[in-house]
Amino acid sequence: MPANFSLKRFKGRLAPGALTPVRKDPRVLVRIVLGALLAANIVAALILFKPWAPSAEEMDRQVAQLRQQVNQTQASIERLKVIAQKVLKARQQSEQFMQQYFLDRRTASSTLVSELKNAAQQAGIQQKEQTFSNFEPIEGSDTLSMLSISVSYEGAYENLVKFINHLDRSPRFLILDTLSASPQRSAGSLTVNFKMNAFVLEPLAARVVETAADATSGQVRSGT
Secondary structure, X not given: OOHHHHHHHHHHHOOXXXXXXXHHOXXXXXXXXXXXXXXXXXXXXXXXXXXXXOOHHHHHXXXXXXHHHHHHHXXXXXXXXXXXXXXXXXXXXXXXXXXXXXXXXXXXXXXXXXXXXXXXXXXXXXXXXXXXXXXXXXXXXXXXXXXXXXXXXXXXXXXXXXXXXXXHOOOOOEEEEEEEEEEOOOOOEEEEEXXXXXXXXXHHHHHHHHHHHHHHXXXXXXXX
16 A cells, blocks of 8 residues: 555544644744653653662661561460460369279279278278169269268277268268268167269260360370
């Protein structure tokens, strides 16, 4: 396509008189060129110097703040570790306490009968009657229940005191609920009726406590 034809089409599309001011006043064209050069220089300066970037002092302050945050986070982590260790220790101690002082429901009755019989023999008193109640659930707990036992003994006052002291030192967590005494015909002999309560672990809870206690003892043996 001829060049003069293209130029004519381009000029024909321009509004009439659009190039007249530039032709008449070359200073307008110079100003346009200088403005474009000035804008290009400004853009180049902004790219080169980056005035929006933080200064060295601001960067130092940011680094100091980050270090402070890191130190605070580390201190929080150390506190959480200490709390976690205390919680773990408390849990282990509670499980050991439950295993030592609470009864397993599967053997609760036979264990109590055996211990009360041994205590009566050591104190020198004679056991009369004993009855067990049903296992009663403890409100607010799904793993514990309570077993009550009513038992009567006959013997001298001193021997009955020995029996009570023996129960007080029992490895089982026995709670003396009621105690009533009445004299017998024989001199110095009393009949004492006891009602005692014992905490009982449900089978699932007992297995969990036994497993945790075995794990704890294993850690102690291994030195961890």
